[in-house]
Amino acid sequence: MVKAVKGVFVECDPATREVLLKLNEKDKFIIEDLDKTHLFINSTHLDRVKWALDELMNENYYKKEQPK
Amino acid sequence: MSSAAQQTLTTMGSEEEFRLTIAEYLESLPAQFIRRVFSNPAACLAIFRLLSTVGKQLIISMLYLDGPLGLHEMHQWAKPNHQRTVKAKIHQLRKLQILVEEEEKKKKENGTAEVVVSLNTVFRTQLRNALTGGGDFGSFGIVYRGPRDPRITQSWLARYAAERWESILHFMVGQSADVAPPSESVRGILKMSRLMDEGKPAAHGENENDNEDVNEAGSRGGLRITNSGFQFLLQDPVSQVWTVLLQYLRLAEMQDMDVVEVLNFLFQLVSLQPGQQYSTEALTRNQRRMLSELCDFGLLYLDGVAKRFYPTHLITSLTSGGSSAAATAATAAGSKTPGTASSTATAAAAAGGGGGGEMAVPSEAGYIILETNCRIYAYTSSPLQIAILNLFAHLVNRFPNFVTGALTRESIRGAISHGITADQIITFLTTNAHPQMHGKMPVLPTTVTDQVRLWERERNRLHPVHAHFYKDFNHKQEFER
Helix, strand or coil, X not given: CXXXXXXXXXXXXXXHHHHHHHHHHHCCCEEEEEECCEEEECHHHHHXXXXXXHHHHHHCCCCCCCCC | CHHHHHHHHHHCCCHHHHHHHHHHHHHCCCHHHHHHHHCCHHHHHHHHHHCCHHHHXXXXXXXXXXXXXXXXXXXXXXXXXXXXHHHHHHHHHHHCCCEEEEEECCCCCCCCCEEEEEECHHHHHHHHHHHHCCCCHHHHCCECCCCCCCCCCHHHHHHHHHHHHHHHHHHHHCCCCCCCCCCHHHHHHHHHCCCEEECCCCCCCCCCHHHHHHHHHHHCCCEEECHHHHHHHCCCHHHHHHHHHHHHHHHHHHCCCCHHHHHHHHHHHHCCCCCCCEECCCXXXXXXXXXXXXXXXXXXXXXXXXXXXXXXXXXXXXCCCCCCCCXXXXXXXXXXXXXXXXXXXXXXXXXXXXXXXXXXXXXXXCCEEECCCCEEXXXXXXHHHHHHHHHHCEEEEEECCEEEEECCHHHHHHHHHCCCCHHHHHHHHHHCECXXXXXXXXXXXXXXXXXXXXXXXXXXXXXXXXXXXXXXXXXXXXXXX
């Protein structure tokens, strides 16, 4: 029987996909892992996922000390 | 239509594309409206000026032909490798209903009917009238025959217009502490065009500034700037005026004002000479109402007591093809000849001369220097320009006529989260670049432009699309179905 699931189809680069897979370990939001650059996730988690991704990017950024 | 136009507004930056929006609006009008618009010579001339060079060439070639011309022959006017451009322009003119196509049964060797085109008859007569000064003079504005008010000079008008326009932009940016908020009609237009809307609470925790904005917004009657508002701020003045006028047209439509009358009057205003006084005697009630509303924007100055008005350079430079900044008082006074009679020839020549003058000095308003290490130096003391720079740059020092800062990751990301795109930031910096920067090609250092684009892409690493997922197919056939 064919099942239809509604969600969000995400296209991203492989590095981001790995990050999303890691985030998935904490709260499950990936419905299906399609291939190296595409994922299918639950739509309710979309905003939170974007925010978490942003946070992670910020963590890795080194800010130069402002010369005073 | 407004949402489609809004979408095109958010992706646009240049003036040519704005003319296309006016074209879209004209195309969407039904046939008899168009005919009424064309029956006004000023409107024909204004539309003519708004077209591209190829379009103008096509129209001028056909203007004094009384009979129709074969479409085949028109295609032959173009060089072989530019045929496609010409065909596209012909198509565009057809959509605007300026060009009319018919099938004429001519006797050809193979007996097929040939397609012939001619200019719309009404358009043709009125454009001829506009160019030769025939027909009804009143359509180009009746000059006020009384004594001149000595206070109102060209430079006064330029200053007045600049001040009004800037106060509106200030209001949008939120620097309105010392400036009175603009009138109801202006606020109405800003709200309707979604450049500003009723304040709403901040969406993300990371944007702490939004909380302050909401508090400020409460004191300003609840209006907060939107994403498209930010993009509007970064455009050059002519595009901004066009946006406002288009919104005004839509507002007029919604209020059931006669759109054709409004359009005709707008086109008439666009062809006037700045600084020349015009009488309001012959105008209808609707037109007078338009005058007072447009006055709030600084597009003209209305002297209700003496029943006259003076258009400013903001509105007259709309069709004169100037590329970037509005003329400064010096340029305006210098390049326009003092008007005497209201003949159409003088109006066209002065506007053309003004257009030439404006195009010759694009860098007069340039004030930003951008270094390869992303530092910005801006020679300005205008609080508005500083506020606009603050939108996407991190400003560090401020001196009496000079501001320094840098484009940092935070500042650009902040701008992008407000909806400004990297392209707009880059276009803004290019158009306002200091003359010193114009020596090199490209104007801005590629390191900086690339870095801004990369920061933008960093935010958009995910491309979500709402979709349905089908699984557990029993055989391949089901899938193919």
